[in-house]
Amino acid sequence: MxxxxxxxxxxxxxxxxxxxxxxxxxxxxxxxxxxxxxxxxxxxxxxxxxxxxxxxxxxxxxxxxxxxxxxxxxxxxxxxxxxxxxxxxxxxxxxxxxxxxFIPNMPSATTPVGKDETANPVVRSWGEKKTFDFTPKPHWDLGADLGIFDFERGAKIAGSGFPLFKGRGAKLERALIQFMLDLHTEEHGYTEIAPPFMCNATAMTGTGQLPKFAEDMYNVPLDGLYPIPTAEVPVTNMYGNEIIDQELPILHTAYTPCFRREAGSAGKDTRGLLRVHQFDKVELVKFTTPETSEAEHEKLTADAERVLQKLGLHYRVIELCTGDLGFSASKCYDIELWAPAQDKWLEVSSCSNFKDYQARRANIRYRDENGKPAFVHTLNGSGVALPRLVIAIMENNQNADGSIDLPEVLWPYMGGLKKLV
RNA sequence: GGAGAGGUGUCUGAGUGGUUUAAAGAGCACGCUUGGAAAGCGUGUGUGCGUUGACGCGUACCGGGGGUUCGAAUCCCCCCCUCUCCGCCA
The missing domain is CATH 1.10.287.40 (Serine-tRNA synthetase, tRNA binding domain)
Incomplete structure (x- = not known):
């Protein structure tokens, strides 16, 4: 606030x-x-x-x-x-x-002013669009043929939008999670957190999901708990009502499932893994001083991009304009993967600098150079979300026979498997 | 789920209705002392809010929320957390 x-x-x-x-x-x-x-x-x-x-x-x-x-x-x-x-x-x-x-954050001075997503400038891109000498299939056809997921049975037990992965598909989820966590902890200096997957209303308010976006959240009223929509909630609120006495910045990464009702999105992106109620995500969260938050924001975005570079996936980074900026964010980069069969860009990460907005809501402070309590700056971004990452891997790496080449960095995590056949 | 014991400042720990303005000790900071250090001595050492140009003043805060009272860390009620035992259980 x-x-x-x-x-x-x-x-x-x-x-x-x-x-x-x-x-x-x-x-x-x-x-x-x-x-x-x-x-x-x-x-x-x-x-x-x-x-x-x-x-x-x-x-x-x-x-x-x-x-x-x-x-x-x-x-x-x-x-x-x-x-x-x-x-x-x-x-x-x-x-x-x-x-x-209910008042959203102030956009940063560098955030472009614009009406909606059509005004978001492209900041940079990496790699290029893959060309095919056959018509690339959408991931839902590829996956069904390979037997790596079973959305019908997922829907039977929980409803549509609750994907069920099977066999090598389930292993691919696990491999990607492990690969990303290893990268962030071993090469980018993040400390891994395995947090609770449910949070109370105070935590949900601290990061800005409540009170305004209550309809987007699942909740368990009997216990006053909410299944988390992102690891941002538990990991940021770890330090709620504290004066942090560790040296800043603090860098955390966490794998969690994420639960979203997607209220208001009914009928949109309904096929396959494009928009689901439950998905896996590796998140990056930082706590910094006001002096370093802008630089740390750039680094956090680069850390997320590194995942995609290692996987060899074509992506672009856009900056959200004032009209498209999230409620709590002051500045935000979205990273989007190219999905050839969808013929469109898919958002896999939103890297946001919240400045002191969440810190004030959650009361997260540190001691400044004068020893006085001051609000930290919080930042986070996906590093990255899995469903659309899986889409991009499948659709970009498919062969004419319906098999899918796995990126080399995943081979060790897949027990040596190089290809889904 | 049942029974019991706890939760006080940076830490340890006293305090069961009224100069408590939360004792005392430790730690920390500064000063004195010293050739230098230690010890010793002295002073200071929380957070929020309101007010003020500032110094300051006021107010609230002893796990959280209510209540009783002229007055609550202290008495009453509800809740949370930690520990121990029992029950159930992956």
Whole structure:
């Protein structure tokens, strides 16, 4: 969330930013709550100061054997006023917090201003489109023929969008996860985390999924838990309500399954692995100082790209414009893989710098050079998500006979298998 | 799921209704002392919010939330977490 003091002092800039985001936010209503709240706090605290003084004197009177009943009655009235003021204050406070929780992050100064995804500039690309001397098949046909997944049975037991991998398909999932985790821990300096796959509402609020995107989340109301939509939630919230005393930056990587209801996407990208309710992902998460977060953002993006380079897959990096930027992000690069049978680019990673937005929501701090507590900057990106990665591997590496060549870096993880036949 | 014991500041640890403004010790920082160090001595050492140009002042915070009271770390209620034992169980 944004600092209320920042909003107070930069109201016009905030309003402009919200317009650029196409976000419908009533900044003035929040400012009004803020000024009401401060007036009430001052009044309540003055009363409390007086009550504390008098209560102390009552203690003395009793000790001296005087009768305090008259003063007690007087303070009792004061207490009633304080109680009702506190109650009112609680309400204003929670309204203000709710208001703040629905205001998205400020786009960074370098984020291009634009209306929607059509305004996202391509930053760079790697490799080139593969040419085929036959018509490349979509991954769902290839996979069904090879028997490496069985979406019908997945749908039978959980519903559509819950993919079921089988045999070498299941092993390929495991191999890719292991390959990516090894790369990030051994070559990029990340510490691996195996976190809980469910989080409470506080954690979901800390990273920005709640309260606004409740409909996108699965939830288990009986226990107040949410199956995680991304490892970002548990791994970022690891340090919630802490003043981190380790040296920054902290780099974490984590494999988790991810669960998304995809509300509002019904009927879109329904075939195969394009858009599913459950998928595997290796995530990269960083905690940095404000001074280093921009450089760490570039490095994090490069770490994700390295996965695709090692796998030999053609990709491009785009930067999200203000109109397409995620709620909590200040700056974001999407990495997209080319899928020849789909004839389109598929997003496999969103690498975001959240600045202090999540840190303020989750209360994650460090001590700055003066020893004063300050909010960290949080960053994350997929490194990378599996379904579309599997699509790209299958569709790009297919042969005319329906077999699929496996990238060389995966051979050791596939027990020496070089080809899916 | 049942029974019990706990949760106090950076740490250890006291505190069961009123100068507690959370004792004491350790740690840490600074200063004195010293040829230098250690020891010793002295001073300081939390977070949020409000207010202020600033120094500061006020307020809240002893796992979390409510309540009783003029006044709560302390009494009452609910919840969370940790440990021990029992039950169940991969």
């Amino acid at each position: 944004l600092d209320i003091r920042f909003i107070r002092e930069n109201a016009e800039a905030v309003k402009t930013a919200m317009r650029n985001r196409n976000a419908d936010v009533d900044v003035d209503a929040v400012l009004e709550l803020d000024s009401r709240r401060r007036a009430m706090v001052t009044e309540a605290e003055e009363l409390k100061a007086e009550r504390n003084r008098i209560s102390k004197s009552i203690g003395l009177m009793i000790k001296e054997g005087k009768d305090p009943e008259e003063i007690k009655a007087q303070v009792r009235e004061m207490g009633d006023r304080i109680s009702s003021l506190d109650e009112e204050l609680r309400q204003v406070d929670s309204k203000l917090r709710d208001g703040l929780l």
